[in-house]
Amino acid sequence: MSITALALFSGGLDSILACRVVMAQGVKVVALRFITPFFEADVDDVAAYSAAVQEKYGIRVKVMDVSHDFINMLKAPQHGFGRHFNPCIDCKIFMLRQARSLMLEYQASFLITGEVLGQRPMSQRRDTLRVIERESGCEGILLRPLCAQLMLPTQAELQGLVEREQLLRISGRGRTEQQQLAAHFQIHDYPAPAGGCLLADVNLAARFRHFSPGIFAEAKGAALVDDFRLLLFGRHFEPAPGLWFVLGRDQKDNERIMALRQPDDWLLHMVDRPGPVGLLRRRAAAELTALQLDELEATLAGLLLRYAKKVEGRAAAGVVRIERDTGVQEARFDPLADEQVQELMV
Numbered sequence: 001m002s003i004t005a006l007a008l009f010s011g012g013l014d015s016i017l018a019c020r021v022v023m024a025q026g027v028k029v030v031a032l033r034f035i036t037p038f039f040e041a042d043v044d045d046v047a048a049y050s051a052a053v054q055e056k057y058g059i060r061v062k063v064m065d066v067s068h069d070f071i072n073m074l075k076a077p078q079h080g081f082g083r084h085f086n087p088c089i090d091c092k093i094f095m096l097r098q099a100r101s102l103m104l105e106y107q108a109s110f111l112i113t114g115e116v117l118g119q120r121p122m123s124q125r126r127d128t129l130r131v132i133e134r135e136s137g138c139e140g141i142l143l144r145p146l147c148a149q150l151m152l153p154t155q156a157e158l159q160g161l162v163e164r165e166q167l168l169r170i171s172g173r174g175r176t177e178q179q180q181l182a183a184h185f186q187i188h189d190y191p192a193p194a195g196g197c198l199l200a201d202v203n204l205a206a207r208f209r210h211f212s213p214g215i216f217a218e219a220k221g222a223a224l225v226d227d228f229r230l231l232l233f234g235r236h237f238e239p240a241p242g243l244w245f246v247l248g249r250d251q252k253d254n255e256r257i258m259a260l261r262q263p264d265d266w267l268l269h270m271v272d273r274p275g276p277v278g279l280l281r282r283r284a285a286a287e288l289t290a291l292q293l294d295e296l297e298a299t300l301a302g303l304l305l306r307y308a309k310k311v312e313g314r315a316a317a318g319v320v321r322i323e324r325d326t327g328v329q330e331a332r333f334d335p336l337a338d339e340q341v342q343e344l345m346v
C-alpha cells in the first residue's frame, strides 16, 4: 500500500528538499502551497505554477487560498509578532492546522515541513518547534526531514514508514548542505532564500500597524482581505482621523486601486493631465460637516496634484474628478505643499 504525506510547501529550497528527501523513500508527497495576500507573488496562475513545480522539481503541488482565515489570525496572534508584522510562530501553527485538517481527505499518514533546527531565531529554535507541534495538534505526526535526526523520532519513523537513517541532521543558518542536497537531486533552478513574505517588510509593517486596527474594526469577509490587499502597494495617507486615502505610484497601482474599489469608496483622478488614481476609504467613519467635506476634497485633490505630472518642473494646479458614492464633481484645485503631504503620509 502506498504511503502519502502532506508537505507545507513555500516554494523555497528547504521545502523542495524536504519533499524530495521523503519522496526518495517511496512516499507519495502532496505539497500544499497556502497563499495569502502576503506570500503569493509567484502564484498568479495556479495551473501554470503547479505545472512548473511538477516539471522543475517533480513535486505535485496543491495551491489553496487561505487569506481570510490567515488575516483573522493576524488580528491577535497568541505568540505575538516578530521584528515587523510577521507572526511567525502563529503562522506556522496556522499552516500546520490547515494541513492536518486535510490529512483524511488525502489519506495522509504524516506531515512534513522544510524547517531546519536553529535556522531562524524566532520560529526554528528547538523549544519553539515543539510549541508549534503541540499547539497545531501535530505532535508525533510532523516529520522535519532536513533535521529529523536531531529531533525525537516521529510516528512515521517509529512505524517504519520512513527510514530515520535516510533523513538528515541539518542545523543552523548555513546553506551549504542544502546546496549539496539540491545538486544531488539535480535541482539547479530554485529561489534565493529569505524575502517573499510581505509581513516581514519593514516599511509595510508600519503601515499594517497603523491601519489594521481600523480595518479589523470595520471590515468583514472578502472586504477584510481586500483591505489588506490595498495596503500592499501605493502611497497611503490619513487625511483626517479614521480616513484612509491611497494613491497609485504607477499605472499598475492605478489599475489595482480601481479593481479594489468598493461602492462607498471615493475615486479621484486627473482630468487635464496624467496623474495617479486616488481612493478614499472609510469615508463613513468620519462625521463631517459640509465645510469639512469641502476641506477634505481639497486635501485629497491636493495630494493627487502633488504627485501628478509636473508643469515646468513643479507641482501645479489642475482639474480633478471626484467620484463619490453620492455623485461626481470636477473642479480645479491646488497641490498640497510638501510639508502638508509629509504630515498626512503614513
Ligand code: SF4
Binding pocket: 039, 086, 087, 088, 089, 091, 092, 123, 197, 198, 199, 200
Ligand atoms: S515570514 Fe511570513 S510566511 Fe514566514 S513564518 Fe513568518 S509570517 Fe509566516
